[in-house]
Amino acid sequence: MRRLFSRLPLGRNLVLAVPWLWLMLFFLVPFLIVLKISFATTQLAQPPYTPLLEWTEGVFPRLVLHTANYLGLLADSLYAAALFSSLKVAAVSTLLCLLLGYPMAYGMARMDRAWRNALLLLVVLPFWTSFLLRVYAWMGLLRNNGLINNLLQWLHLIDEPLVMLQTNFAMYLGIVYSYLPFMILPLYANLEKHDATLLEAAADLGCRPFRAFLSITLPLSMRGIVAGCMLVFIPAVGEFVIPRLLGGTDSLMIGRVLWDEFFSNRNWPLASAVAVCLLLILVLPILLFQRLQDDTEKHS
Amino acid sequence: MSRRVSPGIRLVMWTGFLFLYVPILSMIVFSFNESKLVTVWGGFSTKWYGELLRDRQMLAGAWLSLQIAFVTACGATVLGTLAAFALVRHGRFRGRTLFSGMVSAPLVMPEVITGLSLLLLFVALAPLPFMPATRGFATIVIAHMTLTLAYVTVIVQSRLATFDISLEEAAMDLGARPLTVFRTITLPLIAPALASGWLLAFTLSLDDLVIASFTAGPSTNTLPMMIFSKVRLGVTPEINALATIMVSVVAVFVVVAGVLLARQERMRLRDSQAAARG
Numbered sequence: 001m002r003r004l005f006s007r008l009p010l011g012r013n014l015v016l017a018v019p020w021l022w023l024m025l026f027f028l029v030p031f032l033i034v035l036k037i038s039f040a041t042t043q044l045a046q047p048p049y050t051p052l053l054e055w056t057e058g059v060f061p062r063l064v065l066h067t068a069n070y071l072g073l074l075a076d077s078l079y080a081a082a083l084f085s086s087l088k089v090a091a092v093s094t095l096l097c098l099l100l101g102y103p104m105a106y107g108m109a110r111m112d113r114a115w116r117n118a119l120l121l122l123v124v125l126p127f128w129t130s131f132l133l134r135v136y137a138w139m140g141l142l143r144n145n146g147l148i149n150n151l152l153q154w155l156h157l158i159d160e161p162l163v164m165l166q167t168n169f170a171m172y173l174g175i176v177y178s179y180l181p182f183m184i185l186p187l188y189a190n191l192e193k194h195d196a197t198l199l200e201a202a203a204d205l206g207c208r209p210f211r212a213f214l215s216i217t218l219p220l221s222m223r224g225i226v227a228g229c230m231l232v233f234i235p236a237v238g239e240f241v242i243p244r245l246l247g248g249t250d251s252l253m254i255g256r257v258l259w260d261e262f263f264s265n266r267n268w269p270l271a272s273a274v275a276v277c278l279l280l281i282l283v284l285p286i287l288l289f290q291r292l293q294d295d296t297e298k299h300s
Numbered sequence: 301m302s303r304r305v306s307p308g309i310r311l312v313m314w315t316g317f318l319f320l321y322v323p324i325l326s327m328i329v330f331s332f333n334e335s336k337l338v339t340v341w342g343g344f345s346t347k348w349y350g351e352l353l354r355d356r357q358m359l360a361g362a363w364l365s366l367q368i369a370f371v372t373a374c375g376a377t378v379l380g381t382l383a384a385f386a387l388v389r390h391g392r393f394r395g396r397t398l399f400s401g402m403v404s405a406p407l408v409m410p411e412v413i414t415g416l417s418l419l420l421l422f423v424a425l426a427p428l429p430f431m432p433a434t435r436g437f438a439t440i441v442i443a444h445m446t447l448t449l450a451y452v453t454v455i456v457q458s459r460l461a462t463f464d465i466s467l468e469e470a471a472m473d474l475g476a477r478p479l480t481v482f483r484t485i486t487l488p489l490i491a492p493a494l495a496s497g498w499l500l501a502f503t504l505s506l507d508d509l510v511i512a513s514f515t516a517g518p519s520t521n522t523l524p525m526m527i528f529s530k531v532r533l534g535v536t537p538e539i540n541a542l543a544t545i546m547v548s549v550v551a552v553f554v555v556v557a558g559v560l561l562a563r564q565e566r567m568r569l570r571d572s573q574a575a576a577r578g
Contacts, residue, residue: 016390016399019383019449023402026446030417033424047423100316107313110305119317121558126320128500128550130507132524132531133543137323140330140535147326180320209306231408238410240510245531255412262416262514272420275413286405293404294397 031279038272039065049269069273082252083277089168089243089253090236093175094183097232098225100176101183105224106217108184109191120188127181135174135245142170142246171247175236183228190224191217223292230289234282254278324547331540348541355538358526365506365523368437372444373502377494379445380452380501387453388460406450415514418443422515435517443515444505451504452497459493492561499557503550 040049052064073079108119126134141147142164149161164170194217202212240255247253254274262271331349335342352358383403387396406414422439425431467489471481509524516522530536 012390015382016386016393019379019386019403020395020399022379022446022449023383023399026418026421026442027402027406030421033420034413034417037420100312100319103309103312104316107305107309121554122317122320125551125554126324128503128554129324129547130524130527130543132507132509132527133327133539133546134323136527136531136535136539137327137543139531140540141323141326143535177319177323180316234408235410238412240412241528255410258412258416259510268420271416275416278410279413282410286408289408290401290404294400 034272034275037269038069038276039067040269041066041068042267042269047268048266066269069270070277072270073273073277078252079254079257079274079277082254082257083281085252086237086239086254087281089171089175090233090239093172093179093236094229094233096172096176097180097183098229101180101187101228102225105184105187105191108188109194116192123181123184123188131178132241135178135242138170138174138177138246139165142173165246166248168247168251171243171251174242174246175239178242179232179236182231186227186231187221187224190221190227194220223295226288227292230285230292234285234289237282238278324543327540328544328547331537331544333537333540336537348537349545352538352541352545357521358523358538358542361521361523361526364437364520368440368444368512368522369502369505371441372448372505373498375441375445376448376452376501377498380449380497381456381490381494383449383453384456384460388457403450403453406447407454411508411510412514414447415443415511418446418511419514434519435515436520439515439517440512440520440522443511444501444508447508447511448501448504451500452494455497455500456490456493459490463489492564495557495561499553 036052037049040052042048043050050064050066104123108116108123111119139146143149144161144163144165146165148164149158152158153161198216199209199212202216203209207215238255238258239253240259243251243253243256244259258271258274258278261267261274332344332346333342334345334347383399386393387400387403390396393399418439419435422431422435463486467485468481471485472478476484507524509528512522513525513528516525527539527542530539
């Protein structure tokens with residue numbers, strides 16, 4: 001292909017230039033605009049924010065940076081609380097996904113080839129069906145007169161229906177449910193490649209299975225664990241749909257705060273400031289995820 | 301070759317699969333429920349499907365979403381394939397880290413951030429002459445393409461990484477022109493990856509609520525936006541029927557695609573073995 005491209009210098013450059021320009025314009029530049037607008041204030045106009053450059057007097061425009069949004073975020077404890085609770089919810093959900101996803105991926109990787117492919121399809125299939133509808137399905141199950149409550153009452157385990165919908169429990173359940181495939185897939189891809197003879201050798205040398213797992217399988221699967229955790233944690237921090245549909249009205253998630261500032265209060269500059277703060281917090285995990293992506297690329 | 305798996309792990313695994321499928325199955329079962337009470341069984345009925353098919357707004361939303369998803373998937377497949385070629389075949393070019401970063405970041409970026417930033421871009425660009433007058437179809441497609449091209453790139457990239465480059469070189473040595481080589485050798489070999497990339501982009505676009513809500517104009521209502529506004533008010537049997545239709549279509553598609561790809565893979569393997577013996 002290198003030779004193919006070298007005969008076609010124009011083609012070679014186009015292959016790089018087209019996606020490059022697209023991503024510059026629609027991925028990088030928008031962040032700069034968000035940064036810019038986070039330093040503006042609202043005004044009743046279209047668009048509803050003030051320009052940063054004012055051409056009042058003289059030839060040179062005056063740069064007006066309003067830091068009020070950021071000061072407001074710091075002053076109102078609601079925003080800090082929302083940010084912390086989002087990080088907590090995302091971290092706990094990631095841990096739960098790992099605790100459920102690891103044994104699943106481990107079990108799958110040790111099945112026969114035919115079973116393995118069928119189970120892999122079963123993991124991927126929900127991923128192809130509407131995320132919104134799968135969250136909605138839980139609303140039907142968790143309601144006061146929903147399937148779970150009816151079942152528990154029929155079994156006489158409870159007398160009064162448990163209130164589950166619009167609680168933190170429902171929100172965690174929804175997040176773990178929706179993001180579980182993202183945890184299983186990288187773990188499975190990693191565990192499937194493990195050399196079984198390592199474990200056999202350990203067993204021959206008298207190592208107990210659990211000990212062998214801790215000292216062989218777990219370290220070898222570290223890359224898969226980190227990849228899975230990043231794929232769950234980063235998007236879960238900014239999750240909006242699940243807290244809105246399954247969580248209670250008091251569930252403070254930063255994604256929901258951003259949404260409400262934007263759509264209900266029409267405060268675009270404040271919503272932008274929230275986005276900038278969220279991005280600053282997520283920048284480290286995102287970079288970690290990308291290093292991992294790059295490494296896997298080189299290894300494959 | 302099945303290796304020993306302890307009963308405990310087996311139990312967790314099957315519980316996990318049950319957890320993944322019980323909600324979907326319950327939705328399918330209750331879509332055939334006669335009763336309006338979503339969780340009380342009132343006998344078998346297909347009336348909610350009839351109701352759904354008479355809901356003109358819902359159908360209009362579905363048609364719009366399908367069109368958006370189709371254009372998005374085609375665009376994202378072209379862009380994502382170009383990006384994958386650039387990453388695999390261009391070696392170390394200047395700015396490669398930034399480029400691969402921009403390609404893979406949308407995979408994990410919270411949707412509220414992507415949606416907000418794209419909307420602000422569209423608002424800032426609105427005065428320019430080549431931009432569409434109102435936000436709607438075009439802006440949603442652009443936003444969805446930016447999101448989904450990352451998925452296409454990852455899929456095509458992994459296919460290209462295992463691609464035997466000597467096939468292309470052999471064709472060129474025999475005097476084939478570059479475009480002919482691409483059409484007759486490269487394209488057929490990466491076609492399965494392109495197909496799964498296209499399908500994934502299509503379903504992701506069809507499913508997206510958050511980014512579409514930010515980038516749509518006030519008069520544009522995609523299917524997920526309509527579902528969301530209905531679902532916010534509570535559970536309705538009509539949505540169960542819609543979910544069942546979507547799940548069945550996807551399941552049929554994925555299973556058929558899986559079987560076709562497996563068969564093609566087997567044929568390719570047999571051909572290359574035959575060629576090696578030949």
